Amino acid sequence: MDLAADAAALTAVWHDRMPLTTALGVEIGTLDGERLELLLPLAPNVNHKGTVFAGSLSALATLAGWSALWLVLREAHEQAHVVIQDARIHYKVPARGDVTARVALPAGAAREKWLGALGKKGRARLGLEVEVVDAAGEVVATFEGRYVAHR
Amino acid sequence: MDLAADAAALTAVWHDRMPLTTALGVEIGTLDGERLELLLPLAPNVNHKGTVFAGSLSALATLAGWSALWLVLREAHEQAHVVIQDARIHYKVPARGDVTARVALPAGAAREKWLGALGKKGRARLGLEVEVVDAAGEVVATFEGRYVAHR
Numbered sequence: 001m002d003l004a005a006d007a008a009a010l011t012a013v014w015h016d017r018m019p020l021t022t023a024l025g026v027e028i029g030t031l032d033g034e035r036l037e038l039l040l041p042l043a044p045n046v047n048h049k050g051t052v053f054a055g056s057l058s059a060l061a062t063l064a065g066w067s068a069l070w071l072v073l074r075e076a077h078e079q080a081h082v083v084i085q086d087a088r089i090h091y092k093v094p095a096r097g098d099v100t101a102r103v104a105l106p107a108g109a110a111r112e113k114w115l116g117a118l119g120k121k122g123r124a125r126l127g128l129e130v131e132v133v134d135a136a137g138e139v140v141a142t143f144e145g146r147y148v149a150h151r
Numbered sequence: 152m153d154l155a156a157d158a159a160a161l162t163a164v165w166h167d168r169m170p171l172t173t174a175l176g177v178e179i180g181t182l183d184g185e186r187l188e189l190l191l192p193l194a195p196n197v198n199h200k201g202t203v204f205a206g207s208l209s210a211l212a213t214l215a216g217w218s219a220l221w222l223v224l225r226e227a228h229e230q231a232h233v234v235i236q237d238a239r240i241h242y243k244v245p246a247r248g249d250v251t252a253r254v255a256l257p258a259g260a261a262r263e264k265w266l267g268a269l270g271k272k273g274r275a276r277l278g279l280e281v282e283v284v285d286a287a288g289e290v291v292a293t294f295e296g297r298y299v300a301h302r
Contacts, residue, residue, distance in 0.1 A: 017199035020207055023174030048168035054217075054235045055210025056171055062206040084205045088239045 006071055007031050013070070014063075024056060026063065029100055036071065038064050038101045051094035052140075058089050061130040061143035064101040068128060069147055072106055076115055080149040085125070087145040095132070095140040103130045114149070123150045157222055158182050164221070165214075175207060177214065180251055187222065189215045189252045202245035203291075209240050212281040212294035215252040219279060220298055223257055227266055231300040236276070238296040246283070246291040254281045265300070273302045 007028050014021035025044045030037035038060060045056035062084060069082045106114060106126060117124035125148050132141040158179050165172035176195045181188035189211060196207035213235060220233045257265060257277060268275035281294040 013199050018197070018204055020174065020196055020204055023171065023195070044174070045171055046169070048164050049232065053169055053171055055213040058209040058213055058238065059206030062209055081200065083245070084242055086239070086241050087209065088237070090237050091235055094234070
């Protein structure tokens with residue numbers, strides 16, 4: 001695993017081919033092989049109340065889940081695409097500053113089952129949970145997304 | 152009802168106080184007193200597959216619902232704030248071009264009940280459905296958001 005190369009490749013896709021990621025100001029905070037954390041600054045995402053626009057939180061969580069699966073596919077040398085089918089998001093408290101989205105990289109049996117189904121059927125679903133926290137570690141939003149990989 | 156003034160006031164809030172709306176390139180398409188339609192161009196929201204980034208669709212739908220309630224409060228001369236509590240979104244097909252988010256403005260008994268609860272309790276919830284369609288009118292995503300107004 002070359003995490004630095006993975007992170008560089010992921011941010012290249014964002015910045016070269018997904019212009020909204022630049023507008024959001026999103027960056028990789030942590031990528032340690034177990035989890036991915038994305039940082040979102042308040043300033044470009046502020047709303048009229050001085051908190052983070054809910055649509056930015058939703059876009060951040062959507063991107064975090066997609067990025068986690070993109071990283072798993074890259075590590076597995078699997079040439080599949082990932083799309084999101086469904087998502088739910090719950091906004092708990094307003095985010096008054098920069099936030100971080102956290103997602104566990106699929107591992108162990110869940111990862112093997114997903115990659116196995118993709119190999120056999122050319123298509124496989126996976127649900128992911130993403131938590132968005134503020135600088136004090138308080139959870140501001142929880143997100144569940146159902147993603148589909150297909151060859 | 153002065154719809155042109157309402158539309159100008161809404162876009163002033165977006166552009167002056169919510170910078171991501173400028174990055175999204177969102178504009179009011181239709182505001183006819185019964186419904187609000189927001190236009191989102193593909194170019195600033197494109198992803199690596201040439202379709203609209205799911206996070207942009209989610210942000211668009213979130214903004215459409217919030218904007219519909221902002222307009223109802225403005226018409227009612229009600230000084231309340233609106234925040235979103237929960238949302239679900241279902242992505243049906245990839246959007247290969249510009250899209251439109253459509254939301255019916257709360258009217259009749261639903262509107263009266265919501266404004267009445269806000270007047271009595273200082274706080275009132277309302278669920279809204281938003282549809283996102285492509286240029287051919289095909290539904291690309293459906294969204295349900297639960298919003299809360301509070302004084």
